[in-house]
Ligand SMILES: NC(=O)C1=CN([C@@H]2O[C@H](COP(=O)(O)OP(=O)(O)OC[C@H]3O[C@@H](n4cnc5c(N)ncnc54)[C@H](OP(=O)(O)O)[C@@H]3O)[C@@H](O)[C@H]2O)C=CC1
């Protein structure tokens with residue numbers, strides 16, 4: 148199912164459970180602003196190349212809009228729209244004072260040189276600089292982007308507006324980035340998984356994990372789960388998938404991946420078919436790459452008891468229904484991966500205060516926020532007799548709806 152159709156379907160179900168006024172429901176779904184820009188750059192070989200960039204600013208009822216920028220060849224308007232909408236509900240679930248936005252450029256970052264990526268990022272920033280800002284819309288990294296990308300945006304934006312470190316988060320620590328932001332989404336995944344397992348009398352130790360994606364989120368999740376005593380038995384990235392039922396050596400896999408631009412060829416396990424990774428025998432499945440990967444075609448074959456959505460919208464609504472019938476518990480994206488934007492909030496707060504927290508404080512606060520978001524979601528599950536996805540959606544949508552009405556929304 149199309150990402151926007153899937154996200155909107157979940158939103159409408161939550162609106163129904165909350166008994167939301169139909170006009171308010173319609174207004175909450177419509178994005179505040181959709182930006183599309185053409186970014187033309189000279190390539191290293193002297194030819195010109197053109198890429199389409201997007202920024203969708205979905206909602207700002209609770210504060211400045213917030214969300215990552217993705218560089219990927221599949222970036223298209225509907226998906227960016229869906230991701231921006233998810234950010235609105237996610238920041239509300241985390242109860243941080245933000246709305247939601249998302250951006251992206253349709254490109255294959257692996258095929259561009261560092262200087263081409265820099266030129267592309269600077270041109271994109273030139274085209275959107277007057278629509279983002281510390282109190283309007285604050286970008287961060289997502290798939291295919293990283294701290295360096297944020298540093299270029301910061302620098303380009305600052306040429307127009309003066310030095311403004313708080314205009315982006317997820318930037319390098321040397322430029323005012325927060326300690327702990329790099330690991331934050333993976334660490335948040337760990338905390339959320341711990342909270343879910345604890346409800347069932349279990350802990351990370353002794354559970355078998357399968358992870359799709361070995362980038363920022365997947366690799367940190369794998370490291371932290373291993374440190375907590377979990378056994379990561381299979382991992383995939385674009386180059387392939389590797390499995391070891393005794394547990395993969397994540398430190399060695401990190402080294403191999405950095406040296407070989409991917410996990411293909413890693414000798415600490417058996418190469419397996421990437422397409423069957425999601426249906427491997429395990430206790431906990433963590434999709435940490437693309438959206439829509441768990442769908443009606445593979446949901447019935449999934450053997451995990453728990454799915455922790457580290458990626459955004461990895462599960463289609465049709466798959467949700469199939470998995471619910473099988474008794475598989477899903478910790479939804481807007482809760483499970485909210486650790487990244489939560490520490491982005493800490494980073495923004497530190498920049499505005501001109502003060503730096505130590506990493507221990509960042510991680511401690513992150514745990515408090517993740518545990519609170521989990522508890523608040525469970526309360527919505529109890530009061531609306533719904534699953535965790537609807538618990539999180541009703542929590543987020545209700546908070547945004549209340550802020551919207553309080554600010555003076557009129558039907
Ligand atoms: N970064 C963040 O703070 C946050 C990210 N997220 C979400 O987490 C997910 C991952 O983001 P992030 O880790 O930042 O992105 P990265 O670009 O750092 O990593 C993405 C990973 O996914 C892999 N991948 C891409 N396509 C496939 C595929 N078809 N099969 C298997 N693996 C694949 C990539 O492989 P390769 O490297 O070989 O290309 C890479 O290992 C996204 O859905 C993102 O929206 C959510 C919240 C915050």
Ligand SMILES: O=C(O)CCC(=O)C(=O)O
Pocket residue numbers: 213214215216237285286287288289316317459484485487488489491
């Ligand atoms: O850190 C942020 O601001 C946003 C992270 C993000 O894009 C996401 O949570 O999907």
